[in-house]
Amino acid sequence: MFDRLKNKTWLVTMPIALGTVAYVWLLFLPAQREVAAMGTDIQNKLAFAMTADKLRAEIRSAQAEQAEIETYVADWQGPSSSSADLAQVFSRLADAMRDAGVEATRFTPDSRTSLAQMQRVSVRIGCRGSYSQLLQLLAAWERLPARIWVEDLNIHHGSDATAKLECEANLAIFAVNSDQTE
Numbered sequence: 001m002f003d004r005l006k007n008k009t010w011l012v013t014m015p016i017a018l019g020t021v022a023y024v025w026l027l028f029l030p031a032q033r034e035v036a037a038m039g040t041d042i043q044n045k046l047a048f049a050m051t052a053d054k055l056r057a058e059i060r061s062a063q064a065e066q067a068e069i070e071t072y073v074a075d076w077q078g079p080s081s082s083s084a085d086l087a088q089v090f091s092r093l094a095d096a097m098r099d100a101g102v103e104a105t106r107f108t109p110d111s112r113t114s115l116a117q118m119q120r121v122s123v124r125i126g127c128r129g130s131y132s133q134l135l136q137l138l139a140a141w142e143r144l145p146a147r148i149w150v151e152d153l154n155i156h157h158g159s160d161a162t163a164k165l166e167c168e169a170n171l172a173i174f175a176v177n178s179d180q181t182e
Contacts, residue, residue, distance in 0.1 A: 086121060089146045089173055093125070096140035102129030105166070114177065122151075123171045128164045137167075147174040 090109065097104050106126030113120040127137065134155060141148060152170040159166075 086173065086175055089144070089148075089175070090123070092144055092146070093123070093141065093171075096144065097125075097127055097137060100129065100137035100140055101133045102127040102137055102167070103164075106168075110170075117177060119175050119177055121173045121175065123173060125167075125169045125171060127167050127169075128158060129167070130163070131165060134165060134167050141171075148172070149174070 090107075094104070094107065104125070104127050106124060108124040110122035110124055112122075127134070129137070138150075138153075141150070149172040150169060151172050152168075154168045155165050157166070158164045
């Protein structure tokens with residue numbers, strides 16, 4: 001009788017053990033993986049929410065920088081000459097040289113590069129004068145309403161025995177394209 005009972009317990013124990021293994025394998029472990037994934041997702045979202053204040057500050061900073069850039073661009077474009085006014089800009093450059101008292105040795109408009117909204121015109125200028133005259137000339141060029149960049153500037157002693165300095169400058173003049181000024 002005891003043997004019969006032993007066989008019958010295996011009949012009950014085996015399906016319970018198989019059911020338990022199937023439950024763990026098919027239901028419990030996948031649910032645990034989902035719970036772990038949800039926990040990771042919650043942690044990521046919580047970390048993102050904690051950085052919201054920092055992001056708001058960065059957004060405000062970026063917006064202030066953008067406003068500053070837009071103001072600078074508007075100011076920069078305001079007094080820009082148009083390409084139709086380049087002769088007047090050349091005239092103002094020459095007038096500044098005359099007013100500073102320097103002797104012009106070269107005034108050569110060079111290459112012209114068309115950009116989307118503007119043109120860049122290179123000008124080579126050579127002149128001779130005293131140190132104070134050359135400084136006065138540079139200050140006068142800086143005060144001109146046209147957008148002028150001094151790309152290269154060389155000041156050296158003249159070849160003759162006089163006390164005059166020689167100056168070679170490569171300027172870039174930026175002018176709004178004539179068809180863009182409307």
